[in-house]
Amino acid sequence: EVQLVESGGGLVQPGGSLRLSCAASGLNFRSYTLAWVRQAPGRGLEWVASISAASVTIVYSDSVKGRFTISRDNAKTSLYLEMNTLRDDDTAIYYCARDKWDDYGFHWFDPWGPGTLVTVSS
């Protein structure tokens, strides 16, 4: 069974930084594209970034480009999201998910982890 478990969320001040991690098990991690998707409290889903299996292709949403960095360590079967210059509107639950872009040629996300909450507030 595929499991994705996020960690690293918490309270951070505006302008601060935070690093999220996603530990994966039960899948051939080094073969799969992975993604971060977030959801502000009571709001809809927003894709953040995707990274291909060998980190060759990385894409970001316009809202985080230049502030967030997605990366992965295939040896540790872990996905990361380095978040800098955080703003109030970055407050959200951050989910990691397998992005099936590599298998299907289009982005769709399955499965998803339970998420980790990031709160940006002074």
Next chain:
Amino acid sequence: FSLTQPHSVSESPGKTVTISCTRSGGNIDKNFVQWYHQRPGSSPTTVIFGDNQRPSGVSSRFSGSIDSPSNSASLTISGLRPEDDGDYFCQSTDRDTQAVIFGGGTKLTVL
């Protein structure tokens, strides 16, 4: 581009409901559409991918379709059950930029 969904729909158990997702900017039939179901406090799960494909384990009560003239996608759920309650999100991609967009979500209430 953007994807627009109705804010909420409601229907009785056993009935059929259809949720729409209208694309503004770009053609709906040039970019595959996915649908996700999210119950309160839980992560989303996929009910439809590739416009009309069901992942393994998803009930045949769920079906997806595309209507090119209206530039929209639809999710139809038949034989509604209480567990179908929750939020449904459509999602698609801009093939040129690889940007991924979700619709705003539709809250389904099974009365």
